[in-house]
Amino acid sequence: MNSTQSKALGRLKKVASEADKSPMREMYKRLESGADILSLAFGEANFAPPAELLQAAEKALRGDKNLYTSTAGIPPIRRAIAGFAKKWWKADVDPDANILMTVGGMEAIFLAAQVVVEKGDKVLLPDPGWGVMRTVMQRQGAVVDFYPLVEQDSYIIDPEAIIDRMDEKTKLVVVNTPSNPTGAVLSQEGFAALLEAAAKRGIFILSDEVYHNYVYDGSHVSGLSFDALDNLIFINSFSKTFAVTGWRLGYAVAHPQIIRQMSIVKESISLCSFSIGQWALADFLPISETYLVNAQKLCHDNMLKMVAWLQAIPGVECTPPSGGFYVFPDLSRIEPSCQKLFMLALDGGVAIVPGDFFGSQGQGRVRLGFATDYESMSKALDRLEAVLA
Amino acid sequence: MNSTQSKALGRLKKVASEADKSPMREMYKRLESGADILSLAFGEANFAPPAELLQAAEKALRGDKNLYTSTAGIPPIRRAIAGFAKKWWKADVDPDANILMTVGGMEAIFLAAQVVVEKGDKVLLPDPGWGVMRTVMQRQGAVVDFYPLVEQDSYIIDPEAIIDRMDEKTKLVVVNTPSNPTGAVLSQEGFAALLEAAAKRGIFILSDEVYHNYVYDGSHVSGLSFDALDNLIFINSFSKTFAVTGWRLGYAVAHPQIIRQMSIVKESISLCSFSIGQWALADFLPISETYLVNAQKLCHDNMLKMVAWLQAIPGVECTPPSGGFYVFPDLSRIEPSCQKLFMLALDGGVAIVPGDFFGSQGQGRVRLGFATDYESMSKALDRLEAVLA
Numbered sequence: 001m002n003s004t005q006s007k008a009l010g011r012l013k014k015v016a017s018e019a020d021k022s023p024m025r026e027m028y029k030r031l032e033s034g035a036d037i038l039s040l041a042f043g044e045a046n047f048a049p050p051a052e053l054l055q056a057a058e059k060a061l062r063g064d065k066n067l068y069t070s071t072a073g074i075p076p077i078r079r080a081i082a083g084f085a086k087k088w089w090k091a092d093v094d095p096d097a098n099i100l101m102t103v104g105g106m107e108a109i110f111l112a113a114q115v116v117v118e119k120g121d122k123v124l125l126p127d128p129g130w131g132v133m134r135t136v137m138q139r140q141g142a143v144v145d146f147y148p149l150v151e152q153d154s155y156i157i158d159p160e161a162i163i164d165r166m167d168e169k170t171k172l173v174v175v176n177t178p179s180n181p182t183g184a185v186l187s188q189e190g191f192a193a194l195l196e197a198a199a200k201r202g203i204f205i206l207s208d209e210v211y212h213n214y215v216y217d218g219s220h221v222s223g224l225s226f227d228a229l230d231n232l233i234f235i236n237s238f239s240k241t242f243a244v245t246g247w248r249l250g251y252a253v254a255h256p257q258i259i260r261q262m263s264i265v266k267e268s269i270s271l272c273s274f275s276i277g278q279w280a281l282a283d284f285l286p287i288s289e290t291y292l293v294n295a296q297k298l299c300h301d302n303m304l305k306m307v308a309w310l311q312a313i314p315g316v317e318c319t320p321p322s323g324g325f326y327v328f329p330d331l332s333r334i335e336p337s338c339q340k341l342f343m344l345a346l347d348g349g350v351a352i353v354p355g356d357f358f359g360s361q362g363q364g365r366v367r368l369g370f371a372t373d374y375e376s377m378s379k380a381l382d383r384l385e386a387v388l389a
Numbered sequence: 390m391n392s393t394q395s396k397a398l399g400r401l402k403k404v405a406s407e408a409d410k411s412p413m414r415e416m417y418k419r420l421e422s423g424a425d426i427l428s429l430a431f432g433e434a435n436f437a438p439p440a441e442l443l444q445a446a447e448k449a450l451r452g453d454k455n456l457y458t459s460t461a462g463i464p465p466i467r468r469a470i471a472g473f474a475k476k477w478w479k480a481d482v483d484p485d486a487n488i489l490m491t492v493g494g495m496e497a498i499f500l501a502a503q504v505v506v507e508k509g510d511k512v513l514l515p516d517p518g519w520g521v522m523r524t525v526m527q528r529q530g531a532v533v534d535f536y537p538l539v540e541q542d543s544y545i546i547d548p549e550a551i552i553d554r555m556d557e558k559t560k561l562v563v564v565n566t567p568s569n570p571t572g573a574v575l576s577q578e579g580f581a582a583l584l585e586a587a588a589k590r591g592i593f594i595l596s597d598e599v600y601h602n603y604v605y606d607g608s609h610v611s612g613l614s615f616d617a618l619d620n621l622i623f624i625n626s627f628s629k630t631f632a633v634t635g636w637r638l639g640y641a642v643a644h645p646q647i648i649r650q651m652s653i654v655k656e657s658i659s660l661c662s663f664s665i666g667q668w669a670l671a672d673f674l675p676i677s678e679t680y681l682v683n684a685q686k687l688c689h690d691n692m693l694k695m696v697a698w699l700q701a702i703p704g705v706e707c708t709p710p711s712g713g714f715y716v717f718p719d720l721s722r723i724e725p726s727c728q729k730l731f732m733l734a735l736d737g738g739v740a741i742v743p744g745d746f747f748g749s750q751g752q753g754r755v756r757l758g759f760a761t762d763y764e765s766m767s768k769a770l771d772r773l774e775a776v777l778a
Contacts (some may be wrong), residue, residue: 006588006589006591006619006620006621007587007589007590007620008587008588008593008619009619009620009646009647011506011560011591011645012504012505012650013505013506013507013650025459026599028459028460032463034458042456042457043457044457046456048453049455054450054451057450058450061443061446061447061450064437065635066438066632066633066635066636067431067433067435067632067633067634067635068423068431068432068433068634068635068636069635070414070417074421075421092497101660103492103659104658104659105659106657106658106659107535107659108656110657110658114403115402117402118402131625132656132657132660135656136657137659139657140656145735149713171400172685175714177598194583198397199396199397200397200398201395201396201398202395202399203396203397204485219467230395230397230398231395231397231554233400243455244455244456245456245457245533245664246454246455246456246457246458246661246664246665247455247664247665248492248637248659248660248661248662248663254725255395255398257398258401259397259400261401261402265528267521267524268495268497268521268524268525268528269492269496269499270492270493270495270496270637270659271493271521271637271657272635272637273637274635274636274637275634275636276635276636286583287562297569298718338494338697356657388690
């Protein structure tokens with residue numbers, strides 16, 4: 001088996017090798033081999049999920065909720081989401097028409113790209129920004145262009161930098177607020193201006209708000225609060241919010257036409273989303289406020305400590321993020337090559353994500369996550385400090 | 390909101406409307422509205438999941454297994470699958486190179502199509518066969534051709550009917566053994582002949598074996614037992630086997646080159662598969678034999694009873710399936726239109742799947758599932774009998 005190159009294998013399609021660069025594979029390989037590695041690399045909350053959520057999941061597990069759901073998702077979770085959107089973002093969302101449950105925020109993004117983006121369409125992405133977004137859009141045949149996130153006292157999303165790049169070919173703009181990896185957020189005025197400019201030109205805004213609970217500077221401004229579903233596709237996830245990334249549960253909120261199209265595509269990819277998680281979150285969402293507030297506070301405290309720690313290391317420049325799970329310090333004065341930084345850190349027993357995974361502006365930077373307990377974070381920072389010394 | 394047609398919506402892509410025909414939407418709508426409907430339509434096991442599996446899931450839920458896994462899946466589940474393949478099918482599978490965990494068997498099929506099928510490639514599918522398979526292949530730009538499953542004393546898969554249709558453009562042949570909806574299986578000799586013919590011509594065989602535990606006529610012949618991973622892609626799922634379709638957990642076994650390509654695509658669709666399910670099944674698979682044997686026996690008994698019941702209704706013709714979860718009776722002497730049969734049944738309080746969802750040979754037929762407890766099945770059959778009278 002796995003022997004010579006067969007005739008069939010010779011005919012195998014070449015999948016774009018862009019994604020082959022993902023640094024996470026080497027990290028997982030070492031972690032799974034049992035190597036002593038502390039991680040600042042994961043894109044998730046490394047604290048405990050809400051106890052009530054786990055209880056609700058057990059109840060569903062024991063209560064015959066292990067079978068298929070409809071592709072859209074069970075009505076109770078869609079109603080709970082509509083309630084959540086009303087409470088937190090003053091948004092009016094119709095649970096029957098505007099919501100599709102997905103396999104994490106990731107599938108929601110993939111499905112949105114499938115129904116919106118056609119070959120040759122221009123898609124605007126943030127730089128720095130989450131690397132996988134580019135892969136998804138390029139697989140759809142999009143022409144990808146980047147708008148810069150600007151580092152001032154913190155990174156910010158400048159709507160003018162986006163609007164300036166809109167042209168007739170532009171079909172979709174991806175906004176990630178708060179941003180991975182920079183923590184940049186879009187302001188109330190900025191979001192309004194962006195939506196108006198996009199509507200005028202017939203451009204969709206895909207607003208990826210999976211870090212919505214983690215804003216350190218004012219409160220989260222959601223695209224949903226603008227009553228603009230005619231050209232807004234809102235992406236969210238429970239994974240980051242409630243520390244259950246392994247459940248693979250997220251959702252999209254969009255115009256009924258878009259939701260319907262996304263559902264049709266989903267039927268031949270994942271069919272439906274994780275049943276237990278839907279039932280558990282339908283119970284838990286309405287009582288989630290305490291957890292959300294505490295998780296935000298934990299991350300805010302950790303962020304301040306991590307920034308202070310990094311700023312004290314000679315050669316490191318680090319601004320405090322306005323939101324999200326990460327800092328994105330500039331280490332170029334120590335070592336300009338991201339890949340070298342990544343391997344140095346891994347060999348020093350700490351996993352980080354190299355900045356160039358997030359685009360050209362990530363050169364000489366690394367992404368470090370602080371959504372964990374302070375003790376784990378500080379142990380890992382000790383190691384990183386030793387590596388950088 | 391959801392008001393007038395915006396400029397952006399006017400630019401929305403048209404997704405192929407083929408899948409719009411899916412009859413399941415109307416069924417789910419009625420079920421979710423609380424209508425009194427008994428179902429013979431679900432493509433899943435409506436009996437209880439293994440108690441030990443639920444216990445293992447609770448342990449994982451409580452044991453900090455709620456976060457991302459690697460895209461391939463955790464090593465323990467891949468090792469458990471290799472052990473399972475060795476025990477049941479005498480297959481040698483390398484857990485590190487040959488296995489990818491997926492979001493149900495569905496995602497495995499989607500990913501396989503993504504890496505194998507290019508625009509214009511010919512793909513051979515069974516007729517009758519699962520309707521979604523055609524949608525997946527057509528979205529990839531495949532030219533789909535069908536080979537007939539033949540009804541004799543039972544439906545069978547005739548390898549010659551497949552080999553006859555292979556030509557230079559053929560890139561992929563889908564085999565579903567046991568088959569949905571006919572229960573047809575591929576014999577030992579038939580599988581060997583098919584694999585040999587395919588290898589010679591550089592054609593991949595995608596073997597969808599999600600009903601492997603449910604064979605009523607001899608024992609299951611798996612593609613994996615032929616040591617032919619140079620041109621075989623094996624698809625399986627835990628959903629049907631252990632009555633946990635809502636967990637969305639399946640896997641592919643294939644050549645390392647294919648698994649690697651599928652993983653890369655998966656990274657930008659679902660990132661990883663359901664963590665809890667992976668841990669729970671890693672524990673449970675090695676001790677699953679008793680459950681598997683009992684579930685097979687339950688389905689075998691139900692199948693015999695359902696076939697006898699249907700054969701006693703005037704105008705109904707029903708052969709016993711060799712495997713799987715379904716019978717696929719011919720009701721054309723009562724009502725030749727599948728859609729009418731579907732709506733008649735639904736109005737009579739019983740959900741069935743119309744035969745034309747499975748292709749041209751399904752006209753005048755319906756799919757009825759018997760993977761449930763006998764009492765539920767007989768109540769639904771009572772209603773169906775009243776509808777057909």
